[in-house]
Amino acid sequence: MTTLSSDDVSTAAQSGHPDPQPGFRTFMRGYVTGVAVVTSTGADDRPHGLTCTSLASVTMDPPTLLVCLDTCSGTLAAIRQRGSFMVNLLHAAARQTAELFAAPRPDRFGAVAWRLSPRRALPWLAEDSFAAAECDAVDLRTVGDHVVVFGRVVEVTGGDGRPLLYGRRSYLETQP
Numbered sequence: 001m002t003t004l005s006s007d008d009v010s011t012a013a014q015s016g017h018p019d020p021q022p023g024f025r026t027f028m029r030g031y032v033t034g035v036a037v038v039t040s041t042g043a044d045d046r047p048h049g050l051t052c053t054s055l056a057s058v059t060m061d062p063p064t065l066l067v068c069l070d071t072c073s074g075t076l077a078a079i080r081q082r083g084s085f086m087v088n089l090l091h092a093a094a095r096q097t098a099e100l101f102a103a104p105r106p107d108r109f110g111a112v113a114w115r116l117s118p119r120r121a122l123p124w125l126a127e128d129s130f131a132a133a134e135c136d137a138v139d140l141r142t143v144g145d146h147v148v149v150f151g152r153v154v155e156v157t158g159g160d161g162r163p164l165l166y167g168r169r170s171y172l173e174t175q176p
Contacts, residue, residue, distance in 0.1 A: 032167030039123035040078040040085040047109045047123040048078040051102035063153040068146045086122040088129035092162040092173040097128040119155040130161025
């Protein structure tokens with residue numbers, strides 16, 4: 001038997017459609033994962049970005065990862081235009097940045113420090129990330145209301161640090 005939480009009911013009400021799998025939403029909330037901000041620039045060179053917890057390694061040879069983005073995302077539109085994107089893995093003290101890029105705010109980049117990445121000149125949140133990967137979009141697959149973006153990694157910057165985690169609708173910090 002599936003039990004609806006108040007969050008499931010409010011989400012279904014906001015979209016105007018009943019949640020077809022309320023148990024799935026609750027199930028996925030229990031999965032603790034790292035937090036990333038995916039960034040790119042559009043045809044007008046304006047930076048776009050969003051907080052993303054749907055990130056996975058696909059293969060080591062060639063190095064490829066995937067991110068899942070809402071079909072209506074401005075960041076997805078920028079990736080389609082530019083053909084490349086950056087995955088900024090947020091460090092444990094970057095909760096405010098995660099929240100900023102998760103909110104529907106028009107100029108997120110005006111509220112954070114960022115610079116262009118070394119290889120593809122993509123928006124890099126160097127102060128808020130402990131590692132970042134520049135990727136060329138090599139395939140996009142629509143699955144339901146999201147697009148799975150496969151990115152071939154062309155450059156990795158950083159690598160050591162304590163990641164910001166997310167699960168059970170809360171941000172968590174790893175201990176040193």
